[in-house]
Amino acid sequence: MKISFAKPHLPDQGAIVVGVLENKVFTPTAQALDDLSGGGIKRAVDASKFTGKKDQVLTILAPAGTKVSRVVLVGLGKADSIDAQAAQSFGGTGLAQVLSSGDSQVAVAIDAVPGLKISEADFAANAAFGALLRSYRFDKYFTKEKKEDKPSVKKLAVLTAAPGAKTAFAPLEAIAEGVFLTRDVVSEPANVIYPESLAAQCKTLTELGVEVEILGEKQMKKLGMGSLLGVGQGSDRESQLVVMRWLGAKDKDAQPVAFIGKGVCFDTGGISIKPAGGMEDMKWDMAGAGAVIGAIKALAGRKAKANVVGVVGLVENMPSGNAQRPGDVVTSMSGQTIEVINTDAEGRLVLADALWYTKETYKPKIMVDLATLTGAIIISLGGEHAGLFSNDDKLADKLTKAGTAVGESLWRLPMGDAYDKQLKSDIADMKNVGGREGGSITAAQFLKRFVGDVAWAHLDIAGTAWSKKDTATCAKGATAFGVRLLDRLVADHYED
Amino acid sequence: MVAAESSRLLAAHQPVRVELAKGRPRAQGAELAVLLRGCLSPAWVDLTLSASQAAELAFGLCLRDYRAPQIRFHDDDDAPLPLPDRVVIRCADPAAAQAQWEKRQAVAHGVFLARDLITAPGNLLGPSELAEQAQALSALGVNVEVLNPTEHGLNLLAAVGQASTRPPCLVVLRWNGGAPTERPLVLVGKGITFDTGGISIKPAEHMEEMKGDMGGAAAVLGALKSVALRGAKANVAGVLAIAENMPGSGALRPGDIIRSYKGLNVEVVDTDAEGRLVLADALAWACAHLKPRTLVDAATLTGAVVRTLGRHHAGLYCNRDTLAAKLLKQGKAEDEPLWRLPLAVSCDDDFRSDVADWKNCGWGKVPDNDDAARFLQHFVAASVPWAHLDIAGVSERDEDHAWGPKGAVGFGVRLFDALAGG
Numbered sequence: 001m002k003i004s005f006a007k008p009h010l011p012d013q014g015a016i017v018v019g020v021l022e023n024k025v026f027t028p029t030a031q032a033l034d035d036l037s038g039g040g041i042k043r044a045v046d047a048s049k050f051t052g053k054k055d056q057v058l059t060i061l062a063p064a065g066t067k068v069s070r071v072v073l074v075g076l077g078k079a080d081s082i083d084a085q086a087a088q089s090f091g092g093t094g095l096a097q098v099l100s101s102g103d104s105q106v107a108v109a110i111d112a113v114p115g116l117k118i119s120e121a122d123f124a125a126n127a128a129f130g131a132l133l134r135s136y137r138f139d140k141y142f143t144k145e146k147k148e149d150k151p152s153v154k155k156l157a158v159l160t161a162a163p164g165a166k167t168a169f170a171p172l173e174a175i176a177e178g179v180f181l182t183r184d185v186v187s188e189p190a191n192v193i194y195p196e197s198l199a200a201q202c203k204t205l206t207e208l209g210v211e212v213e214i215l216g217e218k219q220m221k222k223l224g225m226g227s228l229l230g231v232g233q234g235s236d237r238e239s240q241l242v243v244m245r246w247l248g249a250k251d252k253d254a255q256p257v258a259f260i261g262k263g264v265c266f267d268t269g270g271i272s273i274k275p276a277g278g279m280e281d282m283k284w285d286m287a288g289a290g291a292v293i294g295a296i297k298a299l300a301g302r303k304a305k306a307n308v309v310g311v312v313g314l315v316e317n318m319p320s321g322n323a324q325r326p327g328d329v330v331t332s333m334s335g336q337t338i339e340v341i342n343t344d345a346e347g348r349l350v351l352a353d354a355l356w357y358t359k360e361t362y363k364p365k366i367m368v369d370l371a372t373l374t375g376a377i378i379i380s381l382g383g384e385h386a387g388l389f390s391n392d393d394k395l396a397d398k399l400t401k402a403g404t405a406v407g408e409s410l411w412r413l414p415m416g417d418a419y420d421k422q423l424k425s426d427i428a429d430m431k432n433v434g435g436r437e438g439g440s441i442t443a444a445q446f447l448k449r450f451v452g453d454v455a456w457a458h459l460d461i462a463g464t465a466w467s468k469k470d471t472a473t474c475a476k477g478a479t480a481f482g483v484r485l486l487d488r489l490v491a492d493h494y495e496d
Numbered sequence: 497m498v499a500a501e502s503s504r505l506l507a508a509h510q511p512v513r514v515e516l517a518k519g520r521p522r523a524q525g526a527e528l529a530v531l532l533r534g535c536l537s538p539a540w541v542d543l544t545l546s547a548s549q550a551a552e553l554a555f556g557l558c559l560r561d562y563r564a565p566q567i568r569f570h571d572d573d574d575a576p577l578p579l580p581d582r583v584v585i586r587c588a589d590p591a592a593a594q595a596q597w598e599k600r601q602a603v604a605h606g607v608f609l610a611r612d613l614i615t616a617p618g619n620l621l622g623p624s625e626l627a628e629q630a631q632a633l634s635a636l637g638v639n640v641e642v643l644n645p646t647e648h649g650l651n652l653l654a655a656v657g658q659a660s661t662r663p664p665c666l667v668v669l670r671w672n673g674g675a676p677t678e679r680p681l682v683l684v685g686k687g688i689t690f691d692t693g694g695i696s697i698k699p700a701e702h703m704e705e706m707k708g709d710m711g712g713a714a715a716v717l718g719a720l721k722s723v724a725l726r727g728a729k730a731n732v733a734g735v736l737a738i739a740e741n742m743p744g745s746g747a748l749r750p751g752d753i754i755r756s757y758k759g760l761n762v763e764v765v766d767t768d769a770e771g772r773l774v775l776a777d778a779l780a781w782a783c784a785h786l787k788p789r790t791l792v793d794a795a796t797l798t799g800a801v802v803r804t805l806g807r808h809h810a811g812l813y814c815n816r817d818t819l820a821a822k823l824l825k826q827g828k829a830e831d832e833p834l835w836r837l838p839l840a841v842s843c844d845d846d847f848r849s850d851v852a853d854w855k856n857c858g859w860g861k862v863p864d865n866d867d868a869a870r871f872l873q874h875f876v877a878a879s880v881p882w883a884h885l886d887i888a889g890v891s892e893r894d895e896d897h898a899w900g901p902k903g904a905v906g907f908g909v910r911l912f913d914a915l916a917g918g
Contacts, residue, residue, distance in 0.1 A: 230619075269700065271692045271697070271700075271703065271742075271743070272700030272703060273697055273700065319692070319697070319742075319743045319744075320659075320742070320743065320744045320745070321659040321660045321661045321742045321743070321744030321745075321746065321747070322660075322661040322742075322744070323742065323743075323744075324619065325617070325618035325619060325690045325692065325704075325706075325707065326618075326700070326703040326704035326706070326707075327617045327618055327690070327703075327704035327705070327706065327707035328617045328618055328619035328620075328707075329567045329617040329619065329620065330619070331567075331569075334569075335569040336569045336570065337567045337568055337569055339567075339617065339704075340704075341704045342700055342703075342704070343700075344700055424574070426564065426902070426903060427564055427565070427566055427567055427568075427615060427617075428566075428567050428568060429568050429569050429570050
């Protein structure tokens with residue numbers, strides 16, 4: 001879908017999306033359309049339950065007196081509640097109504113209603129961003145889809161008087177590119193995206209000026225990454241550790257910010273195998289790595305003035321004649337030993353070595369890891385919030401705020417010695433599981449043993465990485481949760 | 497540790513009087529092992545003991561103070577304090593006590609070997625590593641032979657190990673301390689170094705305990721070590737059926753039919769009933785090659801025996817009443833208690849196959865522990881006095897017990913050592 005910006009006008013073909021404020025208060029464009037149709041729009045509104053509440057929609061087909069194919073009214077709520085997210089939601093919701101309608105063109109009218117929380121340029125840019133995000137569809141494997149089922153919209157024009165809209169949209173478009181890369185790699189099945197092919201995806205970021213380094217099993221063995229390697233040893237596919245460096249700060253040697261992602265490209269559970277029902281979802285057990293890759297793409301795409309390192313541990317967790325066994329004791333790169341009680345608690349084993357490697361190699365200012373780590377977090381927080389765990393209150397606060405700003409909400413959960421004790425092993429430094437109680441917390445405690453004194457946060461995104469229903473800015477499927485959040489964290493705190 | 501020394505009072509320390517339960521000196525020693533933790537060295541024990549009592553006390557002390565091998569980077573802050581470097585046990589005849597203690601210490605070393613092996617995780621102790629542990633006993637004068645199962649027609653053993661990248665083996669150990677004409681006591685152990693269940697894979701919860709599915713082989717190895725260390729005047733052989741039971745592209749499938757060493761065809765309906773398969777070949781091989789005077793096998797064989805007897809008795813199955821009585825008595829004396837269960841012909845109905853001589857187990861409400869024992873009996877020559885110990889419930893403990901800390905018990909070593917005699 002091609003996005004363009006144009007001066008306000010009433011189009012003479014295609015669909016138009018216009019806003020209506022709460023209590024049926026028409027925006028100027030809505031009013032203009034109503035005038036053209038001789039009050040037809042108002043009559044349609046009065047005949048419906050549409051009141052202009054946020055994200056309500058009403059589609060009116062080919063109103064008389066206008067030349068458009070349909071008018072999509074989208075509720076904006078109160079003017080003073082229109083922020084960047086509301087603007088994205090407006091654009092996304094509007095586009096969703098016409099995406100597969102048969103129309104190939106859609107215009108989105110931006111009206112600078114009094115009381116807006118953001119500038120009109122930002123309103124326009126974010127509406128375009130929301131529509132762009134909503135337009136994403138992972139459909140490459142449909143070979144026989146009927147034409148009428150395919151999305152029809154090819155062009156979207158944002159109608160705005162604000163001259164800065166296009167400029168404001170440029171960095172958002174770069175972020176969307178990052179989001180799309182994440183959604184692509186998360187959605188791909190595991191026979192297509194596996195450690196080496198995902199590493200190859202990372203390698204494509206070199207086009208944007210990212211330095212990409214790929215470590216294979218031989219190099220990891222040399223580094224002593226017994227924890228990560230144990231997870232991948234049952235698979236025919238070679239484990240990989242990929243480092244992506246975006247050095248956008250003036251001082252290329254300045255301490256970087258580091259993002260670490262869990263990349264279990266498929267998680268059968270290994271010898272502690274999962275039940276068959278729903279196991280196909282485990283293709284997205286690399287969504288943490290996916291988010292880190294997408295975030296690096298977004299940052300590089302918009303040329304962020306910061307040094308950022310992304311590290312992803314990529315493995316496939318399979319049972320086989322060479323697989324890791326429950327009870328095995330492995331030695332991590334840190335020297336600490338781990339008794340692997342359950343081979344299905346493998347994400348933390350991958351992250352343990354990835355975190356330690358990052359800390360030792362880059363001495364980062366902060367480390368944030370993302371992982372679809374525990375089923376327990378879905379029980380605790382559902383799909384609305386990702387779990388946030390941190391050893392640093394300031395970092396936790398920054399992350400929470402960034403999450404709220406971009407609509408990727410976090411909720412902080414506790415850590416402490418009492419939870420740490422649940423990891424006690426009889427023969428090694430720790431077990432990889434701490435029992436049923438507080439499963440997400442003990443997983444975080446496990447990770448904490450591999451971060452030293454670095455300010456660190458862990459985001460458990462098992463509940464938020466994949467959506468079973470459409471939202472305003474995301475069709476059901478991979479959400480790319482974390483990409484916008486990490487980008488925002490850098491933008492707010494770590495750029496020159 | 498020194499068991500006995502000439503009596504000499506110690507001036508430096510304050511004497512401490514402790515209350516010990518009335519009982520056998522071995523049990524008192526075990527009790528002392530806990531009480532003496534963190535005491536200054538040397539610690540003196542003055543209980544007016546005879547030489548043999550002193551040796552027994554030292555034996556109990558030593559067994560109870562076992563520490564499992566640790567694989568740690570950080571020290572374990574919660575580890576119990578060590579015993580004093582030297583514990584001096586006063587007794588009437590120190591020289592005699594010392595001699596007797598050395599024999600007892602040999603047994604303790606056998607027990608510790610078994611415990612160490614059971615504790616070792618599956619990645620560090622696979623089939624070849626377990627075989628190497630057996631070969632290490634050649635330094636003590638034990639003759640050790642490692643056989644490739646496929647080259648010797650041990651097809652059941654080969655089949656169980658076929659999916660693992662670590663190949664199975666049959667290890668034969670011979671201690672010839674007795675008269676050359678004396679037929680040996682033959683001990684057979686199940687040595688599944690890790691049991692995932694194979695294609696009939698086990699549930700994830702607690703599967704890590706399956707690193708201990710070689711507890712029978714560990715007991716046999718421990719017993720061989722103890723008889724060799726104490727130079728027993730007896731002929732004892734050990735046969736270890738060693739394999740790793742894994743799923744994989746080359747794995748044994750449920751329904752596969754395998755021709756056993758004995759020639760009987762077995763339909764493998766459950767790849768997780770693998771212990772009886774490897775033992776069937778090992779027992780048949782032992783009968784054919786070792787001319788056993790007595791044949792005893794030990795195996796962590798069935799979950800059903802745990803439901804039947806719990807954690808305090810091993811199941812005993814035996815084809816001779818005299819042997820059963822002897823084992824029950826010695827088990828009691830060594831505090832490795834057994835409980836006899838029936839070898840029932842009626843079990844045959846549970847594992848009759850439609851397409852082969854036998855299935856390896858029956859499904860549903862069958863007494864799987866009894867069925868497994870009866871299955872094994874088909875592979876043992878009727879002329880050989882034979883006993884089968886199902887130690888699945890007693891091989892490990894989840895809390896500290898009279899003779900050691902929680903974890904591997906080394907069940908069977910003391911019993912087998914006593915049975916060997918000499």
